Amino acid sequence: MTNPTVKRVAEPSAVRSFIQRIMRNQLTWSVVALIALIVLCTIFDRQFLSLSYNPRTGGLSGPMITMLQESARYLMIATGMTLVVSTSGIDLSVGSVMVVAGAISMQLLSTGTNVWLSILVALGLGLVLGAINGALVSLLGLQPFITTLIMMLAGRGLAKVITSGQNTDASTVAGGEPLKWIANGFVLGLPANFIIAVIIVALVGLLARKTAMGMMIESVGINKEASRMAGINPKKILFLVYVVSGLLAAVAGLFATASVMRVDVSKTGQDLEMYAILAVVIGGTSLLGGKFSLLGSALGAIIIAMIRKTIITLGIDSAATPAFFAVVVIIICVMQAPKIRNLSAEFKRKNAIKASQKAAIA
Amino acid sequence: MSENQPIVEMQGITIEFPGVKALDGVNLRLFPGEIHALMGENGAGKSTMIKALTGVYKINGGSISVDSKPQTFTGTADAQNAGIATVYQEVNLCTNLSIGENVMLGHELHGPLGINWKKTHAQAKRHLATLGLQHLDSHASLSSISIAMQQLVAIARAMVIDAKVLILDEPTSSLDANEVEHLFSIMRQVRDSGVAILFVSHFLDQIYEVTDRLTVLRNGTYIAEVMTKETPRDELISMMIGKSAGELSQIGAKKSSRTVESGEQPVASVEGLGKKGSIKPISVDIFKGQVLGLAGLLGSGRTEFGRLLFGADKADEGVYKLHGSDANIDTPASALRGKVAYSTENRRDEGIVGDLTVRENILLALQAIRGMFRPVPKKEADAIVDKYMKELNVRPADPNKLIRNLSGGNQQKVLLARWLATKPELLILDEPTRGIDIGAKAEIQQTVLELAEQGMSVVFISSELEEVVRLSDDIVVLKDRRKIAEILNDGTISPETIVQTIANSDVETTNSGKAA
Numbered sequence: 001m002t003n004p005t006v007k008r009v010a011e012p013s014a015v016r017s018f019i020q021r022i023m024r025n026q027l028t029w030s031v032v033a034l035i036a037l038i039v040l041c042t043i044f045d046r047q048f049l050s051l052s053y054n055p056r057t058g059g060l061s062g063p064m065i066t067m068l069q070e071s072a073r074y075l076m077i078a079t080g081m082t083l084v085v086s087t088s089g090i091d092l093s094v095g096s097v098m099v100v101a102g103a104i105s106m107q108l109l110s111t112g113t114n115v116w117l118s119i120l121v122a123l124g125l126g127l128v129l130g131a132i133n134g135a136l137v138s139l140l141g142l143q144p145f146i147t148t149l150i151m152m153l154a155g156r157g158l159a160k161v162i163t164s165g166q167n168t169d170a171s172t173v174a175g176g177e178p179l180k181w182i183a184n185g186f187v188l189g190l191p192a193n194f195i196i197a198v199i200i201v202a203l204v205g206l207l208a209r210k211t212a213m214g215m216m217i218e219s220v221g222i223n224k225e226a227s228r229m230a231g232i233n234p235k236k237i238l239f240l241v242y243v244v245s246g247l248l249a250a251v252a253g254l255f256a257t258a259s260v261m262r263v264d265v266s267k268t269g270q271d272l273e274m275y276a277i278l279a280v281v282i283g284g285t286s287l288l289g290g291k292f293s294l295l296g297s298a299l300g301a302i303i304i305a306m307i308r309k310t311i312i313t314l315g316i317d318s319a320a321t322p323a324f325f326a327v328v329v330i331i332i333c334v335m336q337a338p339k340i341r342n343l344s345a346e347f348k349r350k351n352a353i354k355a356s357q358k359a360a361i362a
Numbered sequence: 363m364s365e366n367q368p369i370v371e372m373q374g375i376t377i378e379f380p381g382v383k384a385l386d387g388v389n390l391r392l393f394p395g396e397i398h399a400l401m402g403e404n405g406a407g408k409s410t411m412i413k414a415l416t417g418v419y420k421i422n423g424g425s426i427s428v429d430s431k432p433q434t435f436t437g438t439a440d441a442q443n444a445g446i447a448t449v450y451q452e453v454n455l456c457t458n459l460s461i462g463e464n465v466m467l468g469h470e471l472h473g474p475l476g477i478n479w480k481k482t483h484a485q486a487k488r489h490l491a492t493l494g495l496q497h498l499d500s501h502a503s504l505s506s507i508s509i510a511m512q513q514l515v516a517i518a519r520a521m522v523i524d525a526k527v528l529i530l531d532e533p534t535s536s537l538d539a540n541e542v543e544h545l546f547s548i549m550r551q552v553r554d555s556g557v558a559i560l561f562v563s564h565f566l567d568q569i570y571e572v573t574d575r576l577t578v579l580r581n582g583t584y585i586a587e588v589m590t591k592e593t594p595r596d597e598l599i600s601m602m603i604g605k606s607a608g609e610l611s612q613i614g615a616k617k618s619s620r621t622v623e624s625g626e627q628p629v630a631s632v633e634g635l636g637k638k639g640s641i642k643p644i645s646v647d648i649f650k651g652q653v654l655g656l657a658g659l660l661g662s663g664r665t666e667f668g669r670l671l672f673g674a675d676k677a678d679e680g681v682y683k684l685h686g687s688d689a690n691i692d693t694p695a696s697a698l699r700g701k702v703a704y705s706t707e708n709r710r711d712e713g714i715v716g717d718l719t720v721r722e723n724i725l726l727a728l729q730a731i732r733g734m735f736r737p738v739p740k741k742e743a744d745a746i747v748d749k750y751m752k753e754l755n756v757r758p759a760d761p762n763k764l765i766r767n768l769s770g771g772n773q774q775k776v777l778l779a780r781w782l783a784t785k786p787e788l789l790i791l792d793e794p795t796r797g798i799d800i801g802a803k804a805e806i807q808q809t810v811l812e813l814a815e816q817g818m819s820v821v822f823i824s825s826e827l828e829e830v831v832r833l834s835d836d837i838v839v840l841k842d843r844r845k846i847a848e849i850l851n852d853g854t855i856s857p858e859t860i861v862q863t864i865a866n867s868d869v870e871t872t873n874s875g876k877a878a
Contacts, residue, residue, distance in 0.1 A: 211735045211737050212729045212732075213735075215718070215725075215726070216729070216730070218715075219718060219726060222717045223711070223714070225711060226713055227715065228693075229694050229704070229706060230726040230780065231694050231727050
């Protein structure tokens with residue numbers, strides 16, 4: 001009676017092992033969480049998945065589209081954060097770099113500077129702030145947490161200096177259209193900023209995996225001294241990831257301010273470093289550094305945008321939104337915990353044994 | 363020892379991991395007042411057996427009883443409560459805590475206001491004193507004492523729980539001869555107090571010196587339990603590897619000594635290379651195809667010199683020449699570009715990148731030389747990985763396994779592959795055979811000789827003098843951070859010669875000088 005049961009359990013079919021592999025994959029649970037949120041929203045709002053074509057903007061419109069539009073900025077900072085976290089660092093300054101980039105671009109535009117030059121200066125400034133983080137962490141060996149915490153405070157201060165404390169508005173300035181289009185325009189019916197973000201994520205992904213950059217970042221994150229002994233220059237790698245993070249945060253800052261063509265020096269980019277870290281964690285990159293998954297973080301970023309959309313769709317009181325946010329993120333993290341994943345596998349295995357025993361008795 | 367009741371009896375222990383049976387019906391009996399050696403090659407199941415006994419792994423079959431009471435360990439706490447204490451291969455203490463805190467961690471003495479540190483340290487001192495370690499300051503940071511002392515502190519910590527069984531997993535792998543003696547005297551003392559000690563070591567001499575009884579494992583199966591005194595060495599070795607001893611002695615074949623032609627240009631030459639507080643200026647020439655042994659006790663500066671040659675530490679004086687022209691070797695990266703590679707003695711912290719695969723670990727240094735944006739083409743990478751994994755016999759033969767899941771010997775082979783992939787002209791091997799089993803050790807020694815025959819220059823650093831003498835053409839002897847002699851290994855040299863040289867080192871003895 002026991003023999004056949006043991007056999008049946010011990011030899012899972014190819015299909016079953018394929019399913020098991022998928023079940024164990026962290027990405028699967030991110031996708032499940034995303035779908036669950038969409039389903040939840042659709043229950044509350046039957047129109048949630050509806051799309052309509054808007055001939056005036058040349059794009060689709062609907063709740064999902066605005067969600068994707070908002071996700072673009074999270075995609076940017078989550079991608080940079082992933083690389084930093086992989087080196088066992090952290091970049092708390094991404095939100096502040098966003099506001100600096102937003103402030104300088106709006107300020108320049110409103111004082112009549114060419115829009116492309118404004119964009120370039122904003123990106124350049126993000127790169128410089130990232131490079132300062134990188135230099136302090138890699139050359140001086142300062143703690144990433146402290147270094148970027150200081151940059152987080154300094155960045156917001158810098159933004160206020162740039163705009164003299166004003167929330168500079170460039171929406172009425174002529175010549176700002178290209179920037180407006182980046183944030184609000186459409187390509188093939190989809191939001192332009194989302195498309196740009198996806199392309200940038202894909203480029204970073206290609207760079208990481210088709211060159212040796214990804215392996216070296218992971219290597220430094222796992223064992224810095226062993227990496228140095230293998231001839232890698234950990235300082236260069238550390239510097240690089242903070243620069244990339246700063247640059248991508250500047251892109252996110254442009255997305256965030258250009259959608260309204262106005263920078264809010266105290267609100268733009270606020271708390272977004274937390275969103276970026278959450279996206280990275282949801283994506284399965286350990287905060288202890290090491291192996292990273294850009295695809296996972298990208299999914300994480302979209303989930304973050306989706307949670308925010310859910311809050312609006314469900315009409316949750318604004319006072320309760322942080323709590324709701326926290327609860328959803330915790331549920332996702334618990335679902336992904338290896339212990340829980342194994343638990344469900346164990347449960348299924350036991351059920352299978354019970355079922356086959358019943359069958360044997362019958 | 364008298365035939366008394368075993369304190370620990372493990373019977374028919376079977377442990378399965380997905381796809382493999384790590385242990386298959388293994389027995390082990392530990393008797394009070396005995397030192398018991400668990401013998402076997404890497405992968406024989408020694409570590410798995412220890413982890414079963416310490417509650418790290420759950421057993422799939424068999425039984426464990428302690429003091430004749432059947433036990434089911436569901437965690438390390440259960441095993442500790444049953445009186446089983448462990449000191450692992452790599453010291454598992456907190457270097458940032460004080461010695462006393464480490465000894466008493468989890469067993470601190472409490473007063474009305476939380477931990478009573480005064481009493482806790484006093485208690486720690488008592489525990490240290492029973493092991494003859496009263497000279498240690500329990501308030502000093504653990505990182506301030508040598509690895510060897512840390513190991514002894516780890517034993518003191520294990521004894522805090524009044525252990526009936528003390529497991530020592532390769533405690534000697536990073537100790538020098540004096541420290542080993544100290545450890546052994548402590549082990550004997552602990553044994554005589556009635557504790558059963560389970561001792562794992564790859565050094566046969568030590569096994570014969572200190573143990574009373576042996577259990578031999580091979581490929582996860584139980585081979586035999588014998589008394590150490592009644593078992594000749596060759597018999598033990600053939601039990602462990604399943605080959606006759608005759609086959610093994612083949613490996614010991616010494617290479618034909620290489621003689622240096624006069625006027626020959628050295629591959630690498632250093633003149634007065636030194637670093638303050640680390641090693642006094644040293645001059646050495648290394649020729650093509652030469653194996654240069656570095657002998658000396660722990661702390662003699664042998665590792666420090668290897669690190670200077672590789673640029674792992676920056677020399678602050680001296681001239682470094684490669685093929686006769688000045689080389690600026692101040693980082694590992696610059697050494698690798700100059701075709702100098704160094705395999706560290708500290709495999710865990712400076713060698714492997716644990717969460718990367720075997721494949722990535724092999725390619726790492728080659729990739730670093732090529733630069734981030736010139737990845738090794740996939741075909742070429744596959745060929746390199748395949749070639750070295752086959753040549754060095756890395757097991758399991760799966761390049762996509764994480765290196766941290768490999769045994770010590772196989773990790774060492776992967777690291778060797780990493781350096782060979784960079785095609786070095788000078789290869790510095792620091793303790794390449796430490797903490798690995800006889801089979802892998804012989805393979806690595808054989809590889810060193812083959813590489814030298816193919817024209818690679820090798821600097822061979824080892825605390826095992828016998829190994830240095832057998833493999834080297836020339837031996838540089840170090841003591842107290844300076845070179846005291848360079849000896850041409852003309853066949854008349856034995857480990858004793860080197861010991862003598864170190865002992866009589868007040869006189870500068872140079873029998874062959876630098877280049878002939």
